[in-house]
Amino acid sequence: xRLIVLLxxxxxxxxxxxxxxxxxxGKVLLTMSGNIQNTNEDGKAVFDIASLEKLGMVSFQxxxxxxxxxxxxxGVPVQKLMDYVGAKGTVVKVTALNDYTTIIPLNDxxxxxxxxxxxxxxxxxxxxDKGPLFIxxxxxxxxxxxNQIYYSRSAWQVSKMTIE
Numbered sequence: 001x002r003l004i005v006l007l008x009x010x011x012x013x014x015x016x017x018x019x020x021x022x023x024x025x026g027k028v029l030l031t032m033s034g035n036i037q038n039t040n041e042d043g044k045a046v047f048d049i050a051s052l053e054k055l056g057m058v059s060f061q062x063x064x065x066x067x068x069x070x071x072x073x074x075g076v077p078v079q080k081l082m083d084y085v086g087a088k089g090t091v092v093k094v095t096a097l098n099d100y101t102t103i104i105p106l107n108d109x110x111x112x113x114x115x116x117x118x119x120x121x122x123x124x125x126x127x128x129d130k131g132p133l134f135i136x137x138x139x140x141x142x143x144x145x146x147n148q149i150y151y152s153r154s155a156w157q158v159s160k161m162t163i164e
Contacts, residue, residue: 021040021051023046026050027048030046030159031046031161032047034093035089035164036086049118052081057118059073060115062140063139064136064151064154071120072120072122074120077113078115078116088163091106093164094155100157108153112137113138118132130156131156134155
């Protein structure tokens with residue numbers, strides 16, 4: 001019985017995501033486009049801080065090449081974001097505010113529990129501190145993540161994601 005209730009709640013929540021997404025009320029931080037099924041603005045999905053946080057936030061601590069110690073990153077699981085917009089494809093082209101671009105395989109998000117961080121150590125990330133959005137892998141949890149391939153996929157100041 002418990003499994004049936006869990007499955008029904010998953011189906012209901014998935015159906016609630018299908019189609020038109022609600023429009024953000026605040027400043028748009030992220031624009032998603034390309035091969036997505038759910039949109040809220042001219043074939044795109046746009047998000048402000050509140051609409052991202054509404055998807056559910058997770059936190060983890062990890063070392064990285066950019067910060068001393070093991071800061072705590074808090075953000076939206078990128079796989080959940082991809083599910084929310086109905087992403088179909090094999091890769092995501094991520095573009096930062098400074099036009100830095102990286103290509104990330106879609107399966108990375110599920111395989112490694114990657115987050116789109118909005119906070120570091122409980123504080124919203126500012127542009128000068130790699131914010132407002134930063135793709136972070138849990139580098140300490142899997143040794144293979146500690147290499148240049150995954151560091152190059154860890155874009156900061158993320159503003160656009162295009163699913164291809």
